[in-house]
Amino acid sequence: MENEIILAIFNGTDRPGVTAAITEVLAEHEATVLDIGQADIHSHLSLGILFSADKSTSGSILKDLLFMSNKLNVNVTFRPIDPENYTGWVQNQGKNKYIITILAKKIEADMVASITREIADQGMNIDDIKRLTGRIPLVEQDRVPKASIELSVRGTPRDKELLQKHFMDFTKKYEMDISFQQESMFRRMRRVICFDMDSTLIKTEVIDELAMRAGVGDKVKEITESAMRGEIDFNESFIQRVALLKGLDVSVMRDIAVNLPIMDGVDRTMRILKKVGFKIAILSGGFTYFGKYLQDKYGIDYVYANELEVGEDGKLTGRHLGDIVDGKRKAELLKLIAQVEKVDIRQTVAVGDGANDLPMITTAGLGIAFHAKPKVKESARQSITTMGLDGILYFLGYKDSIIDEVEFNI
Numbered sequence: 001m002e003n004e005i006i007l008a009i010f011n012g013t014d015r016p017g018v019t020a021a022i023t024e025v026l027a028e029h030e031a032t033v034l035d036i037g038q039a040d041i042h043s044h045l046s047l048g049i050l051f052s053a054d055k056s057t058s059g060s061i062l063k064d065l066l067f068m069s070n071k072l073n074v075n076v077t078f079r080p081i082d083p084e085n086y087t088g089w090v091q092n093q094g095k096n097k098y099i100i101t102i103l104a105k106k107i108e109a110d111m112v113a114s115i116t117r118e119i120a121d122q123g124m125n126i127d128d129i130k131r132l133t134g135r136i137p138l139v140e141q142d143r144v145p146k147a148s149i150e151l152s153v154r155g156t157p158r159d160k161e162l163l164q165k166h167f168m169d170f171t172k173k174y175e176m177d178i179s180f181q182q183e184s185m186f187r188r189m190r191r192v193i194c195f196d197m198d199s200t201l202i203k204t205e206v207i208d209e210l211a212m213r214a215g216v217g218d219k220v221k222e223i224t225e226s227a228m229r230g231e232i233d234f235n236e237s238f239i240q241r242v243a244l245l246k247g248l249d250v251s252v253m254r255d256i257a258v259n260l261p262i263m264d265g266v267d268r269t270m271r272i273l274k275k276v277g278f279k280i281a282i283l284s285g286g287f288t289y290f291g292k293y294l295q296d297k298y299g300i301d302y303v304y305a306n307e308l309e310v311g312e313d314g315k316l317t318g319r320h321l322g323d324i325v326d327g328k329r330k331a332e333l334l335k336l337i338a339q340v341e342k343v344d345i346r347q348t349v350a351v352g353d354g355a356n357d358l359p360m361i362t363t364a365g366l367g368i369a370f371h372a373k374p375k376v377k378e379s380a381r382q383s384i385t386t387m388g389l390d391g392i393l394y395f396l397g398y399k400d401s402i403i404d405e406v407e408f409n410i
Helices: 018-028 055-072 083-092 109-121 160-173 206-214 217-228 234-243 252-258 266-275 288-298 327-340 355-363 374-379 391-395 400-408
Strands: 003-013 032-041 044-054 074-081 097-104 125-131 147-154 176-182 192-195 279-287 302-310 316-321 348-352 366-370 382-384
Touching: 003 018, 003 055, 018 032, 018 044, 018 055, 044 055, 055 074, 074 083, 097 109, 097 391, 109 125, 109 147, 109 160, 147 391, 160 176, 160 374, 176 366, 176 391, 192 327, 206 217, 206 234, 206 252, 206 279, 217 234, 217 355, 234 316, 252 288, 266 279, 266 288, 266 391, 266 400, 279 288, 279 327, 288 302, 302 327, 327 348, 327 355, 348 355, 355 366, 355 374, 366 374, 366 391, 382 391
Parallel strands: 192 279, 192 348, 279 302, 348 366, 366 382
Antiparallel strands: 003 044, 003 074, 032 044, 097 147, 097 176, 125 147, 176 382, 302 316
């Protein structure tokens, strides 16, 4: 018995039962489905079925499919596939696959054109494109606009570093964010996520808030910004800034904590991550008191930050207790938490904005520079600047329909 391989492509108006009717024809002739893919765009169906059947029956199959297509009012085209071509295609499946996620307030054609051209220039091929966010209304609504699409790409890039550089350049050229991840079971099973706190979970640097209360705001802010840009050593800058807080009454910490400006998207992000089983950590160069406050607020699992020394008079001494949580320590803690939670490091996510976050961002399976300083963004593989923290959910591959279902069942 000699088999023939045929690719059938169906196009037309989508409605319930189209795919069932077509595959029932194949079933009647005992055909084998080798591959199948379907997409629906604005109620227009595009269905592809690659099947094999005995050569003696293939003519009858094509005739019956033509009759059924006419009955369903869809168009069909057929293409024979050479067995050697099919074998080579099968051997390439599952190898060197990547996921590219585009995130923006709205997806413009020039964004898609630039990215897909770069993919083509790198000798890679797009297997699939899907929308992660809900459909965009024509009339403006009272919500922050967001749009995200995900491209599944196959092939080996000719120059991966150059590809990632160009992607990061696109984020500067257009108002968009982009993620480039290798497809693997680890990408689909992220389990631990570590956040920086200041300017990531909250819209401020806590040490700046403390400094303003101590009357040394300008001095501390200048040192903070220099450290976040990577211009001076973080540990030295930390010691200098803490020393300037000497004499501040510890009671002001509570007032600052309850009035912390929470970053856009944090509430939604925390609800979803907790619901789907993530272990969440704060790894901060800030202070434990404020990390603990956020831990209680959101049910965060781990908090590692710096401890301020308080004198017997209830005032800050200008010193800290224990080791400083700097960039190196953050990366170490990320590895430690992964070990405790018994997950592969490739199942971890790290999110931060400053130079001291780079070690954990580059160590994690998925490292995201969030509203980051230029030096950090240049060194990161993924970045988010166009929207709130919940943009992370799309980089994790979650669709709005799934997110909404989880939220409504919380």
